C-alpha cells in the first residue's frame with residue numbers, strides 16, 4: 001500500500017509519495033499517470049519522500065526530495081516543492097522544527113537549508129550565476145526567446161541548480177496575452193532544456209527601491225505553464241537585479257498567477273552564493289494509491 005499526499009506552494013502542485021525506506025520503483029510512466037489531471041491525481045510534479053540513505057544521496061541531510069516533472073523527467077531542484085516537502089515531513093512527524101529553526105534537505109542540486117517561521121518557509125538555494133557571466137549582464141541578454149506570434153525577444157540565462165531564461169516585457173497586458181501553451185523557443189537551445197520566466201517590473205526603476213516588484217508567468221521545463229515556479233521567481237529577481245544595476249534592490253516581491261513569493265539575493269550582479277526564496281506551503285489531502 002502506497003500512501004500519498006497532495007500539496008501546493010502558490011498553486012504549483014505536487015503529489016508526494018511516502019517511501020521512507022526507498023521501496024517504490026518510480027518509473028516515468030508511473031509519474032506521468034499520477035500527474036495526469038484527468039486519469040490521475042493531477043500535479044505539476046511528483047515528489048518521492050525518501051530517506052537519503054535509502055536513495056544513495058548525501059546522508060548529511062536525513063531526507064531526500066526526489067523531485068520529478070509531470071512529463072516524467074527529473075529536475076535538480078524545485079523551490080516550491082522544497083517548502084511543501086518540509087511541511088509534509090512536519091505533518092507526518094518525521095521531523096520537528098521549532099519556529100525559526102532550519103532543516104537541511106537533500107536534493108539533486110545539493111543539500112539546502114529550509115527555515116520555518118510560522119506558516120512561512122524559506123529555502124536558501126545556494127550558488128547562482130547569470131550564465132554568460134559579466135558580459136551577458138552588460139549586454140542584458142545572451143539568448144533570444146520566441147513566443148507564438150511575436151518576434152524574437154532578448155533573454156538572460158540564470159543558473160541556479162536548475163536552468164532558467166528570463167525575458168522582460170513592457171506591460172502586464174502583453175504578459176497576460178502571451179501564448180504559453182507551447183514551449184517558447186530559446187536560441188541557442190540550452191543543452192538540457194530550460195525553464196522560461198517572463199516578467200514585467202512593477203516598481204519605479206528610475207530610483208533605488210528597497211523592494212523590487214515583478215509580475216511573472218512561467219513555462220516550466222517538463223511541466224508546461226504552471227501557476228508558480230519558486231526557482232523561477234528567484235531567477236527572475238536575479239535577472240531583474242542584473243538589469244537594474246546600481247538602482248536594483250536585493251529584496252524582491254514576485255507576483256505569480258498562484259500567489260506571491262519573496263526573494264533575497266546576495267552577491268554581485270552576475271554571481272553569488274546565496275539566494276533565498278520565501279513562501280507558503282499547503283498540504284490539501286492524504287490518501288492511498290489503488291494499485292491494479
Ligand SMILES: N[C@@H](CCC[C@H](N)C(=O)O)C(=O)O
Pocket residue numbers: 012045069074075076077078079080081162163195220221222223228229230231232
Ligand atoms: N516548479 C519548480 C521547478 C520544477 C523543476 C523545473 N520544471 C525544472 O525542470 O527545472 C520550482 O518551484 O522551482
